Amino acid sequence: MRFLQYLINGVSIGSVYAIIALGYTMVYGIARMLNFAHGDVIMVGAYMSYCVTSYLGLPAIVGVIVAALVCTLLGILIEGLAYKPLRGVPSLAVLITAIGVSYFLQNAAQLIFGSAPKNFKSIVTMKPLVLFGGGLTITGEVMVTVLACVVIMVGLTLFTGKTKMGKSMRAVSEDRDAAQLMGINVNRTISITFAIGSALAAVAGVLLCSTVPTLMPTTGSMPGIRAFTAAVFGGIGSIPGAMLGGILLGVIETFSKAYLSTQFSDAIVFLVLIVILLVKPAGLLGKNVQEKV
Amino acid sequence: MKKVLAFLLAALMVAAMFAGCGSDKTETPTAAAAGGADEAPAAAGAVKLGMSGPLTGGAAVYGTAVKAGMEIAVEEINAKGGLQLELNCQDDEHDTEKALNAYNTLKDWGMQVMAGPVTTAPCNVVAAECANDKIFMLTPSGSGASIIEYGDNIFQICFTDPNQGVASADYMATHDLGTTIGVIYDSSDVYSSGIYEKFAAEAQVKGLNVACVEAFTADNKADLTTQVTKCKDAGCDVVFLPFYATEAAQVLTYANTIGYAPTFFGCDGMDGILTVENFDPALAEGLMLLTPFSADASDEATQSFVAKYQEKTGIVPNQFAADAYDVIYSIYQALVAGGVTADMSASEINDILVAQFTSMTFDGLTGTGMTWQATGEVSKGPMAVVIKDGTYVGAE
Numbered sequence: 001m002r003f004l005q006y007l008i009n010g011v012s013i014g015s016v017y018a019i020i021a022l023g024y025t026m027v028y029g030i031a032r033m034l035n036f037a038h039g040d041v042i043m044v045g046a047y048m049s050y051c052v053t054s055y056l057g058l059p060a061i062v063g064v065i066v067a068a069l070v071c072t073l074l075g076i077l078i079e080g081l082a083y084k085p086l087r088g089v090p091s092l093a094v095l096i097t098a099i100g101v102s103y104f105l106q107n108a109a110q111l112i113f114g115s116a117p118k119n120f121k122s123i124v125t126m127k128p129l130v131l132f133g134g135g136l137t138i139t140g141e142v143m144v145t146v147l148a149c150v151v152i153m154v155g156l157t158l159f160t161g162k163t164k165m166g167k168s169m170r171a172v173s174e175d176r177d178a179a180q181l182m183g184i185n186v187n188r189t190i191s192i193t194f195a196i197g198s199a200l201a202a203v204a205g206v207l208l209c210s211t212v213p214t215l216m217p218t219t220g221s222m223p224g225i226r227a228f229t230a231a232v233f234g235g236i237g238s239i240p241g242a243m244l245g246g247i248l249l250g251v252i253e254t255f256s257k258a259y260l261s262t263q264f265s266d267a268i269v270f271l272v273l274i275v276i277l278l279v280k281p282a283g284l285l286g287k288n289v290q291e292k293v
Numbered sequence: 294m295k296k297v298l299a300f301l302l303a304a305l306m307v308a309a310m311f312a313g314c315g316s317d318k319t320e321t322p323t324a325a326a327a328g329g330a331d332e333a334p335a336a337a338g339a340v341k342l343g344m345s346g347p348l349t350g351g352a353a354v355y356g357t358a359v360k361a362g363m364e365i366a367v368e369e370i371n372a373k374g375g376l377q378l379e380l381n382c383q384d385d386e387h388d389t390e391k392a393l394n395a396y397n398t399l400k401d402w403g404m405q406v407m408a409g410p411v412t413t414a415p416c417n418v419v420a421a422e423c424a425n426d427k428i429f430m431l432t433p434s435g436s437g438a439s440i441i442e443y444g445d446n447i448f449q450i451c452f453t454d455p456n457q458g459v460a461s462a463d464y465m466a467t468h469d470l471g472t473t474i475g476v477i478y479d480s481s482d483v484y485s486s487g488i489y490e491k492f493a494a495e496a497q498v499k500g501l502n503v504a505c506v507e508a509f510t511a512d513n514k515a516d517l518t519t520q521v522t523k524c525k526d527a528g529c530d531v532v533f534l535p536f537y538a539t540e541a542a543q544v545l546t547y548a549n550t551i552g553y554a555p556t557f558f559g560c561d562g563m564d565g566i567l568t569v570e571n572f573d574p575a576l577a578e579g580l581m582l583l584t585p586f587s588a589d590a591s592d593e594a595t596q597s598f599v600a601k602y603q604e605k606t607g608i609v610p611n612q613f614a615a616d617a618y619d620v621i622y623s624i625y626q627a628l629v630a631g632g633v634t635a636d637m638s639a640s641e642i643n644d645i646l647v648a649q650f651t652s653m654t655f656d657g658l659t660g661t662g663m664t665w666q667a668t669g670e671v672s673k674g675p676m677a678v679v680i681k682d683g684t685y686v687g688a689e
Contacts, residue, residue, distance in 0.1 A: 002526055006519065013516050054571055116353045117539045119546075119572040128550060137551045212515050213546045214539050223515050257519040262507040263480050 005136055006258040007251065012142040012211065014250020015149035019204040020227030021234065021242035022156065023197035029173045029237035030193045033091060036098040037078060038201055039224015040105035045071045045202030046209040046219060047113055050120055060123035067202040075198025076191050084187065102221070109217035117216045120209035145207045152200065153243050160239065169193060173237065233273055235286025244284055249273075339379035340628060340635050340642070342367075342621070343399035345419065346411030350386040354538060354565040355613045359411045359433050362610065362617030365601050370625050377635070378625065385410055389418045396422055404428065405639045406628075406646065408620050411613070413437035413454075413484045420447045427640035429647065431624060433616040436561065437483055441669030446647050448669040450620050450659070452585070454484060457560045458491030458535070460583055460675045465531060466499040468677075470556050470581075473504045475529030477520045477544065479536045481510035488535035488560055505529055509540075517543050525553045534559045538566035545576045556581060564611040567683060574683035585659035586615035587678045587685045595658055609684060612659065619657035626655060 020042060027035045048070045049063035082101050086094050126140030160166035171179040172189045180186050208223055209215050227246060234245025249269065256268035276284070344363060346356030360382045367380045381402055383395035392415030399407070407423050407430040410416050416435030423430040424444025431448045432440060438453045452460070465474065474496070479485035489506075496503050505527035507520035521544055524532050532555045534541050541563055548554065559566075559582040566577055588599050588609045598618060602610040627649035633642050655663045660673035678685045 005522060009518050009522065013518070050571075110349065114349075114353075116357075116570060117542070118570040119542055121571065121573075122550075128552070130552070139550050141550070208515075211518070211547075212543055214543055216539075219515075222512060253513070253516070254519050257507075258523065262509060262520055262523075266510060266513055 001132060001136055002258075006254050008136075008138055008142060010251035010254030011247055012145050012250070013254065014230075014247035015145045016204055016208050016211070016223065016246075017227045017230045017250050018149055018243045018246025019152060019200055019207070020223060021231040021246045022152065022239065023200050023204075024228050024231040025234075025236055025239060025242040026156075026169075026193050026197050028231070029239075030169055031083070031190050033083065033094045034098060034228070035083075035194075035197070036095070036224075036228075037101035037105060038197065039220040039222075039227070040102050040109075041071050041074060041078075041198050041201040041220070042205035042208065042224060043109060043215075043217060043220035044074060044105060045205030046120060046215050047109060048202070049123070049206045050118060050209075050215055053121065053123070054118075060125075064123065064203065064206050067206055068199045071198040071202035071205075072195045075194040075201075078198075079191055079194040084190075106217050106221070113217065117214045120213045120215045122210040122213070123206055124210055141207070141211045145211070148203060148207060149243070149247075152203070153239075156196075156239055165189070165192060229270075229273060233276065233283055235283030238283070238285045238287070241283055241285035248284075338635050339371075339377040340633065341403050341405045342378055342380050342408045342624065343383070343396075343402070343404035343406070344380060344409040344411075345383040345385045345392055345395035345399065345415065346409055347387040348382065348384040350388075352387040352412055352537065354568060355434060356384070356387075356411050357606075358565065358611055358613040359409070359617035361602060361606050362433075362614035363408065363621050365598065365605065366618045366621035366625075370621065376625070376629055376633070378621070380408075380621075385415050387412045387415065389414055391415075393418055393422070400426070400428075405635075405637070405642050406624055407431070408617075408624060409433065410435060413440065416440045417443075420444065423447060427643045429639075429643040431620050431650075433620045434561070434613050437487060445667065445669070446643050448650055448665055448671070450623065450657075450663075450671055451561065451616050452673065452675055453670060454487035455491040457583060457675065458488040458493075459495045461488070461533060461535070461558065461560065462492050462495035462499055462501060464583065464677055465496075465533075465558065466501055470558065471530035473502050473527065473529045473531070475505040475507070475524035475527060475532045475555070476503060477507045477509070477517070477524065477532065477534055477536075479510065479514070479540065480508040481512070482536065484562065485536040492533065492535065514540055514543075518547050520544075521547050521553065522551070524555070525551065530555045532557050534563065537562040538564070538569060541566055542569050542572055542576075545580070549576050554579075558582070561612055564613060567680070568608050568611070574680070577680045578682075580680045581677055582680075583675045583677055584612040584685075585673060585675055586610075586612040587676065587687050589684060589686055598658055615658040619655070619659050622657055623650075623655045623663075627653060 023038050045067040048067040052058050052063040052066045053060055078101055082097050086097060122141060124140040124144050129138040160170055168184045168189050171184055172186055176186055230245040230249040231242045234241030252272055253269050257265040260268055346359050347353050348356045363380055367378050371377050381399060383398055385392035385395045392410055396419050407428050410419050411434050413435045416432050417440055420430060420440050420443035429446050434451050436451050436454045438455050441447045441449055478489040505524050507523055509517055534557055557580045561584050563582045564584055567574055599610060602614060627646050631645035631649045633645055650665045651667050663671055663673045665671055678687055
């Protein structure tokens with residue numbers, strides 16, 4: 001029973017990692033860049049939702065929608081202002097720019113909202129589900145998080161597989177120049193990728209803060225880095241890979257805390273990651289593509 | 294066009310970063326000297342007190358409380374006439390490097406006495422400097438045992454981490470809070486692990502049943518659900534949380550979500566949990582903590598301080614604010630008793646204050662009859678308070 005409880009907790013935090021990892025992996029797959037500011041977009045999403053629900057007193061669902069809209073715009077804005085001018089320059093410059101954007105967002109949040117932590121009220125009002133006479137507790141947050149994760153996963157798979165926009169995304173990720181020659185608007189495709197990734201980040205931010213109520217300007221950075229690890233673990237650039245990587249990371253983390261040691265849980269998690277990456281360098285579901293130099 | 298845009302963006306970022314770090318660094322000295330006719334700093338007639346603490350960042354609750362507490366004390370003292378004080382508060386964001394920068398800024402300003410820093414890690418680096426430069430240092434709340442080991446002129450007004458660990462275990466043993474005890478602590482933080490180690494040793498001596506010991510680090514504190522679940526599974530009816538309010542809010546929220554209601558027991562770092570914005574005080578109902586100060590005490594000094602603090606900040610003062618208030622008054626008492634004048638050098642004042650502190654007795658908000666040993670450690674008794682209806686109430 002305990003095993004099941006830890007598994008559920010692990011899947012829950014893993015689902016949040018997975019939703020964040022999707023943003024990393026989509027952007028990497030299409031724009032070939034690591035958007036390190038992604039973690040901070042999560043934080044912006046959480047603050048937006050906080051403002052709408054706590055200051056304006058509107059229902060939680062409005063908070064989620066506003067957060068997703070603001071983050072979508074923010075994603076397009078960041079891409080247009082900070083990354084688009086750097087198209088074609090060495091990827092290191094873009095990486096450093098991304099780190100700069102990350103600092104910019106954190107410090108802007110510190111100026112606007114202050115640095116004192118705020119307590120985020122959970123958006124889920126559902127009563128926890130108690131099974132087996134109290135042996136197993138499934139909180140409303142867990143159910144909503146896992147459900148959201150599955151919905152997003154299915155939605156994204158359908159989107160990239162069936163729609164015209166999704167197909168052009170895959171084409172751009174396969175070969176940017178060839179896609180352009182075939183009449184695909186590469187810049188627009190990349191902007192839309194950023195928009196989707198950032199909207200996902202907003203959802204992830206709200207879900208994360210519903211489980212972990214402390215909201216600060218640095219709230220997004222650690223989960224962001226973990227989700228990035230999850231994306232690499234699952235195979236960066238692969239959508240099912242991000243999902244698998246995120247959930248596995250959450251489960252391994254929870255199990256190592258539950259059964260081995262809370263003191264060394266991080267060491268154990270990252271040891272497992274290193275071993276897996278040694279065996280499969282492209283990640284669990286990543287394709288091992290020969291880089292053309 | 295692209296280049297222009299890139300430059301603009303870069304400039305904007307740089308500006309934002311500076312704005313972010315600098316927002317609180319431009320603090321002007323809060324209580325200016327009364328005799329303002331003379332512009333020369335040394336002759337202005339005020340002893341210069343420096344303070345550094347986290348005015349922004351995750352630990353800002355403590356830094357801002359200390360700053361407000363000190364400002365009230367300085368205003369009161371300066372209003373009396375006689376020896377005047379001038380206070381300069383710098384932000385260290387609970388970061389050792391920034392604390393060192395803050396210390397240097399204060400030294401350049403002409404600081405004669407160091408009334409800080411607020412948190413343990415910055416205290417460790419600043420204490421080494423103060424010992425070196427012969428500047429008297431009295432920290433309101435840096436409770437690490439190592440701080441006072443840097444020199445004979447480093448003093449604490451709060452009780453030390455080992456003391457808190459021992460006192461917590463003693464309290465649990467004598468008051469029969471529960472039969473099975475769980476502990477969650479931050480193994481990456483010197484304050485939290487310091488308390489835990491002493492607590493564990495004392496718990497063994499007292500024969501307490503510690504069934505579950507769980508840790509987290511600064512890197513993985515985003516998810517504390519497993520630690521809480523393990524305490525619940527171990528059947529703990531008392532859970533000891535020797536860490537700061539920010540993480541404690543997470544533990545309390547999650548425990549409430551899964552319907553787990555043991556007696557939670559914290560140390561002085563827990564103080565301030567009621568001021569976390571949007572935190573539901575109902576979650577902290579019944580939370581116990583060891584602290585030398587409770588805002589509901591009926592004596593006149595506490596009442597007057599609480600009223601002034603509420604007027605200034607809008608919230609009920611916590612123990613950090615009271616410790617800070619006592620720091621200023623104890624320094625003032627020693628300055629007056631030692632016949633210090635504002636034109637003395639920092640090292641002259643240092644020698645006088647060391648002699649005064651090791652021989653005097655001080656009555657403040659956080660204890661009566663406080664004395665200091667030559668090591669810099671204060672002797673005063675901790676007191677347990679419990680949160681009832683959203684305020685602190687004495688537990689006895």
